[in-house]
Amino acid sequence: MENKKDIRALTQEQLKEFFVKNGDKAFRGKQVYEWLWQKSAYSFDVMTNISKQTREMLEDNFVINNVKVDQMQRSSDGTIKNAVRLYDDLIVESVLIPTKTRTTACVSSQVGCSLDCRFCATARLKRMRNLKPDEIYDQVVAIDNESRLYFDRPLSNIVFMGMGEPLMNYNNVLKAIEKITSPEGLGMSPKRITVSTSGVPKMIKKMADEEVKFNLAVSLHSAIDEVRTSIMPFNANFNLESLREALEYWYAKTRNRITYEYVVWKGINDGQKDIDALVRFCRFAPSKVNLIEYNPIDDGEFQQASNDAIDKYVKTLESNNIVVTVRRSRGKDIDAACGQLANKKV
Ligand code: SAH
Numbered sequence: 268m269e270n271k272k273d274i275r276a277l278t279q280e281q282l283k284e285f286f287v288k289n290g291d292k293a294f295r296g297k298q299v300y301e302w303l304w305q306k307s308a309y310s311f312d313v314m315t316n317i318s319k320q321t322r323e324m325l326e327d328n329f330v331i332n333n334v335k336v337d338q339m340q341r342s343s344d345g346t347i348k349n350a351v352r353l354y355d356d357l358i359v360e361s362v363l364i365p366t367k368t369r370t371t372a373c374v375s376s377q378v379g380c381s382l383d384c385r386f387c388a389t390a391r392l393k394r395m396r397n398l399k400p401d402e403i404y405d406q407v408v409a410i411d412n413e414s415r416l417y418f419d420r421p422l423s424n425i426v427f428m429g430m431g432e433p434l435m436n437y438n439n440v441l442k443a444i445e446k447i448t449s450p451e452g453l454g455m456s457p458k459r460i461t462v463s464t465s466g467v468p469k470m471i472k473k474m475a476d477e478e479v480k481f482n483l484a485v486s487l488h489s490a491i492d493e494v495r496t497s498i499m500p501f502n503a504n505f506n507l508e509s510l511r512e513a514l515e516y517w518y519a520k521t522r523n524r525i526t527y528e529y530v531v532w533k534g535i536n537d538g539q540k541d542i543d544a545l546v547r548f549c550r551f552a553p554s555k556v557n558l559i560e561y562n563p564i565d566d567g568e569f570q571q572a573s574n575d576a577i578d579k580y581v582k583t584l585e586s587n588n589i590v591v592t593v594r595r596s597r598g599k600d601i602d603a604a605c606g607q608l609a610n611k612k613v
Pocket of ligand 1: 384386387388427428429430431432433463464484485486528530559560561562563564605606607
């Protein structure tokens with residue numbers, strides 16, 4: 268293809284400069300920027316307050332690499348999964364999760380994932396590339412549109428819990444969040460956004476230094492190094508001590524409660540020593556533990572623990588003043604639940 272630039276890789280300043288250089292007003296840059304971000308225009312043709320001549324000039328110089336929802340599946344519980352095609356034909360998935368009062372978008376940050384969590388379907392896809400800020404933004408816009416269409420309300424929350432490890436695509440994830448929260452974009456409050464990480468200590472500290480305003484969730488699954496490494500092998504490089512230290516730093520800077528995602532599996536982390544280790548791990552900062560249901564992805568190597576084991580977790584955490592919730596899976600029938608995103612063809 269010709270050498271056209273991705274127009275959404277430009278800042279508003281750069282767009283203004285482009286117009287000035289081409290003998291137009293800087294103001295034109297602002298107008299086009301609004302079309303691109305606030306109004307999510309995916310073609311220059313729709314920019315009706317821009318002259319035809321200018322639109323043609325934009326067409327000659329730039330492309331808009333918008334994503335396309337290739338396939339939409341609806342679960343019996345109302346959950347919607349989008350297979351999203353990127354400009355280079357790679358696919359990622361995003362999920363709309365409705366409750367009585369909320370619509371949450373679960374978005375992807377990478378094509379595939381470079382981590383190797385043994386219980387996660389996405390881990391079986393090779394990481395192909397990082398998503399660009401506008402590709403993350405477009406997933407959110409698509410879900411916002413679906414929320415308005417099917418549930419008569421705008422999107423209310425965003426979780427970075429789709430495919431990929433957001434902190435391994437840190438700059439683009441932050442740029443996307445900046446646009447999502449900016450009045451020049453969707454104007455959403457960062458308090459309604461949660462970034463979930465398997466725990467990359469260096470990046471958690473960087474986030475703390477930058478005083479980000481969104482929430483942090485950590486996929487912990489075990490507070491014992493040996494166990495965690497056996498199910499999340501990268502833990503051998505970023506062990507629990509360095510994770511805890513980074514989280515302590517995060518809490519000292521942000522004073523934001525930390526949420527842990529945690530699945531209890533039979534014979535892996537369902538014993539008293541596992542619970543005690545979790546309680547000890549959580550002690551340094553106000554914490555919330557989401558006990559999430561296991562969504563089977565394979566031959567039965569991993570099995571959800573018994574209700575008794577889960578009850579024991581709940582009781583012990585509560586008696587140690589740790590907030591705990593037991594979360595039911597959503598969208599299981601369409602492979603849209605946690606850990607099931609794997610671009611499965613239907
Ligand atoms: N890489 C980031 C973002 C992905 S979030 C992270 O790990 O946090 C996806 C969440 O689903 C994580 O908490 C992950 O541990 C969890 N998960 C993965 N596979 C799962 C499965 N089969 N059942 C339930 N939860 C799973």
